[in-house]
Amino acid sequence: MKQRILETSIELFDKNGFTETSVQDIVEAVGVTKGTFYYYFNSKQELLKDIHLGYIEDLVKQQEKIFSDEAKDTNTKLREVIFLLIHNIKNRKESARIFFRERKNLKDDHVEMIKSYRDLFRKNLQAVIEEGVEKGEFSRRLNPDMLTRAILGMTNWSYYWYKADGEVSEEELTDIYTELILHGISTGD
Amino acid sequence: MKQRILETSIELFDKNGFTETSVQDIVEAVGVTKGTFYYYFNSKQELLKDIHLGYIEDLVKQQEKIFSDEAKDTNTKLREVIFLLIHNIKNRKESARIFFRERKNLKDDHVEMIKSYRDLFRKNLQAVIEEGVEKGEFSRRLNPDMLTRAILGMTNWSYYWYKADGEVSEEELTDIYTELILHGISTGD
Known part of the structure; x- marks a missing residue:
């Protein structure tokens, strides 16, 4: 029930x-x-908190499943977490919309609780970026915190425009983002 | 008045x-x-439309100033438009917040009007990306439409977390985004 x-x-x-x-x-x-x-x-606000929590807890759980797989290299972890975000925005779109739109209606202590999960998701990703830097796979030049936010930003922003029935599939969008993040667009130095 | x-x-x-x-x-x-x-x-909604319009018209005007300067190469245009967005999110933060938060309160025909300016901004940027591809400066591999949305996504998302008084300056954040977009993070192929 x-x-x-x-x-x-x-x-x-x-x-x-x-x-x-x-x-x-x-x-x-x-x-x-x-x-x-x-x-x-207890209240309608409690219910809103449960919807938010259901969305972000599940994302964190799926992310931790990807990141804890020792067989995956850093590039693969990065690609899979981008796919995870796009896939959820598309396939759990009602919950995603509530998650992005109704945050302002959460009670203050619920905001804090949800924020701690969002921070956890972000910090898990940052740890993978740092792992890539440690291994020499990713450049040392870029601040991992800012980089993580940039990656989450480009991916989360697709919430605002990405159409489930559009021309670009989830896999294609994941490939584009991953390629951009790994190699950039410049043909020069 | x-x-x-x-x-x-x-x-x-x-x-x-x-x-x-x-x-x-x-x-x-x-x-x-x-x-x-x-x-x-005429109404409070008319006023909300004017606030939105003031924000986005000004962005488009500044963008067109950057892009029409024949002396600037494509990399410079890209960097300057990223700086423009970050700078506005930081320095016009009250208007920026209204622009991002209160869109749902615009009347339908106002939504369309504002959207046409947002689309113009995006298409102007896409044209510069395509110019870079034509000139051989940017890779042909990535869909320019998706790429443009990725760039705007990572930049606009900073609205949600970027603190005017934080550790990272506007210039540093611009450098990080531009470096990421141009060269990516991979040290390998």
């Missing part, structure tokens, strides 16, 4: 916005009483 | 949000009557 309430809320928040959706709207759509709702969630 | 209303509104929208700020709040803060407000703006 908790899962059904979550899924219905994701649909409603995505379609109508968090502020515009009441607990009444949710329980009507699920077909339960308010009592049932409040049995599972 | 129009300018004073605009500037005060930018402060109020940034501080309290567009939805949460009434025309009454604005005229009280400026110290004029509602009549004066409606002499210059």
Whole structure:
């Protein structure tokens, strides 16, 4: 039941916005009483936190699975984490939209909690970049913190324009980003 | 007077949000009557459109100044437009925040108008990338449309984290992005 309430809320928040959706709207759509709702969630904001948490916890889990695989080299880890982000923006698009749009409606302590997961994701990626630098695979010239943010920026930004049904597949977009990050566009020195 | 209303509104929208700020709040803060407000703006939404337009029109104007300078090579144009975006996010931060946050509150026809300027900015940049490819300075391997979106993505994303008073200067961040875009991070092939 908790899962059904979550899924219905994701649909409603995505379609109508968090502020515009009441607990009444949710329980009507699920077909339960308010009592049932409040049995599972203390408040609508608690539910929003759970949606955010579900999105970012899952990303971190998938990322850690990629990064903990000793058989993968640094380039592969980089490529796979870029694919992971693009894939999630595309295939969990309702949750992704809520994650990107409704952050301002989280309670302060929930913001902190979600931010700690976002930071963890970023720092995990930065550790892989630093691993590549250590191994001599990646250049020492670029600040790993800034570089990590640049990589996350270009990838996350695709949320704003990338169409699931567009001309460029997830794999192609991953290849373009990875190629850009690894080799850049200059033909000269 | 129009300018004073605009500037005060930018402060109020940034501080309290567009939805949460009434025309009454604005005229009280400026110290004029509602009549004066409606002499210059048809509605609060018209005013929001003017703020968006002011931000993006100015960016396009500055971009066209950079790109029309025949003395600049393609690398320089690329670097300068990245600096332009970072500089504006930092130095016009109230307007930038409204530009990024309050798009959903624009009226549909205003959204279209602002989008046409955003598209123009993106297409101008894409034309410079294509110019670099034509001249043999940039690699032919990467789709210029996707590449342009990647560059804008990494740069615009700095809106979400870049601190004006942080450790990394605008110039340093510009150097990092430009270096990444031109040469990538790989030390190998």
